[in-house]
Amino acid sequence: MSEIEAMEDDEIHAARIEDIRDAVEQADRGRIARILEPLHAADIADILEQIDPGERRDLLTLWSGEIDGDVLSELDESIREEVIESLPPEVVAEAVRDLDTDDVVDILEDLEAGAQDIILGALDKADRVAVEQALSYPDYSAGRLMQREVVTAPEHWTVGEAIDYLRVADNLPGQFYHVILVDPRMKPLGYVTLGRLLSSRRDIRLKDITEDSFRTVEATEEEAEVAYIFNQYHLISCPVVDAGGRLVGVITIDDAMNVLDEEHEEDMLRLAGVGEEASVLDGPIATVRQRLPWLVVNLFTASLSALVISMFESTIATLVALAAVMPIVSSTGGIAGTQALAVAVRALATRDLTSSNAKRVVLRELQAGALNGLALAVLLGVAGTVILGDPWMGLVLALAMVVNQIVAALGGVLVPLTLERMGLDPALASGTFVTTLTDVMGYLAFLGLATVVLI
DSSP states (O other): OOHHHHHHHHHHHHHHHHHHHHHHHTTOHHHHHHHHTTSOHHHHHHHHHHSOHHHHHHHHHHHGGGOOHHHHHHSOHHHHHHHHHHSOHHHHHHHHHTSOHHHHHHHHTTSOHHHHHHHHHHSOHHHHHHHHHHHTSOTTBHHHHOBSOOOEEETTOBHHHHHHHHHHOSOOOSSOOEEEEEOTTOOEEEEEEHHHHHHSOTTSBGGGSOOTTOOOEETTSBHHHHHHHHHHHTOSEEEEEOTTSOEEEEEEHHHHHHHHHHHHHHHHHHHTTSOTTOOTTSOHHHHHHHHHHHHHHHHHHHHHHHHHHHTTHHHHHHOTHHHHHHHHHHHHHHHHHHHHHHHHHHHHHHTSSOTTTHHHHHHHHHHHHHHHHHHHHHHHHHHHHHHHSOHHHHHHHHHHHHHHHHHHHHHHHHHHHHHHHTTSOHHHHHHHHHHHHHHHHHHHHHHHHHHHHTO
């Protein structure tokens, strides 16, 4: 999409929201229906997220009968419970009835017990049992991610038999990509893609056209591991088995990619120290609760920088110009550290950075930090000499810049690696440690060199 097209879409979306607000204010049900009915479920969810809570309640009152399960599954978790509790129970029942079990579980797992009971009570007995079984698996596991609706066939079937079965079966999932071959004990043996199935002769046996990519995951496997397997082996679906190796469900690529997206978002939010569930839709109290703890931690770590500076009070008092230029070294080091940290945390998450190549990556960061430091040292040294009229000041700035760039580059990769080895989340705490390291070392290098060279 071009930049112009994106701007046009933004303008259309903004105009649509204003139209909805106006229609809600006038309680015009017909106009609301004309605006919302042609839209995709994701667009409707987006509108519900962007209007005010009061407007949202009024809109749901006027248009509640048209909310379906797809809209509920697309809603941001921070307002999904509010929307469900605002809807009549019969509307919720109808909305979730046609969803696959994985979508129902995705909706349920972030709700309070009362809202969960509303949805579970709306399901048919068989679906409720399947959903409750999925909820019995650990949080963030394959069992929570899978859908129970699967398409299976014996491996001795032919293509013709499988196609005939698919044409008459009335319990197929809404979306599937493979026919899974199972033995009499329901243990998966392989799978056949729909494309291969439809392009093969009717007399060919299914076991002769299975895919080489076939693999299974246990229901207790962490969903992050599942997403990695999908990405690593280019899967479009993956059977899920219990401890005995029996088929209990299947995970499809859309759910795996959602996990990858969530992992990326969580890493970004953790690096910023705002909590993995932060959202612009959160209220002020929730926002403070997410951010304040890390601000307090940063307050204490920043005190280390103040302590270093206080050690050189006499140096600063003798040459006041130092106070004006010393933030240049520390702030540039902080940016360099953040750059290296972002790359390292992402590489750890995607397993591009492992113990086998850690030494090579650290050496590369050391070289990059030294080269960046030398380049910046030349610029800063010349600027310090010309602007301050003191070549020795320029030299101190240049040397301190080299030192801090090396420290920043090494800290950006060694801190998350160390936290990973300790079993801690490198995205959660690395930012604070790296920032503290570059600040402390930046001030220490600059003021220490200034004491030796200039005083």
